[in-house]
Amino acid sequence: MTGPVWLIGAPNVPLAACARSGTDLDAFFAADSNSPNRKQIIQAKEICASCVEQEPCLTYAVENNEEFGIWGGLTSAERRALQRRINKEKQNGTTA
Numbered sequence: 356m357t358g359p360v361w362l363i364g365a366p367n368v369p370l371a372a373c374a375r376s377g378t379d380l381d382a383f384f385a386a387d388s389n390s391p392n393r394k395q396i397i398q399a400k401e402i403c404a405s406c407v408e409q410e411p412c413l414t415y416a417v418e419n420n421e422e423f424g425i426w427g428g429l430t431s432a433e434r435r436a437l438q439r440r441i442n443k444e445k446q447n448g449t450t451a
C-alpha cells in the first residue's frame with residue numbers, strides 16, 4: 356500500500372514524514388476500516404503533525420476530494436467536515 360504522499364507528486368516528497376523508512380503506512384488507512392484501529396490512527400496523526408508537508412498535503416486532499424487515507428493529519432471524515440465548514444463560510448461570506 357502506498358502512503359498519501361506518493362500520490363501528491365510534490366517535489367518535496369522525500370521530506371514528508373510518511374516517506375521515512377519504517378513508517379507503518381497501513382496506519383494512514385486505519386480510519387477507513389470497518390473496525391478502525393484507534394492506536395494506528397493516532398500514530399498516523401502524530402506522524403503528520405511532525406511533517407513539513409502537512410499544510411500542502413491537507414490542501415491537496417481537500418481540493419481533490421480524496422476519499423481515503425489520513426492526509427495532512429485529518430481522516431476522510433474530518434476532511435469532509437472541514438470542507439463543509441469552508442463551504443458554509445463561503446456562503447456566509449466570512450472567508451477572504
Ligand code: SF4
Pocket residue numbers: 358359360371372373374402403404406407408409410412413425426427428
Ligand atoms: S502530512 Fe501526513 S500524509 Fe501528508 S505527506 Fe506529511 S506525513 Fe504524509
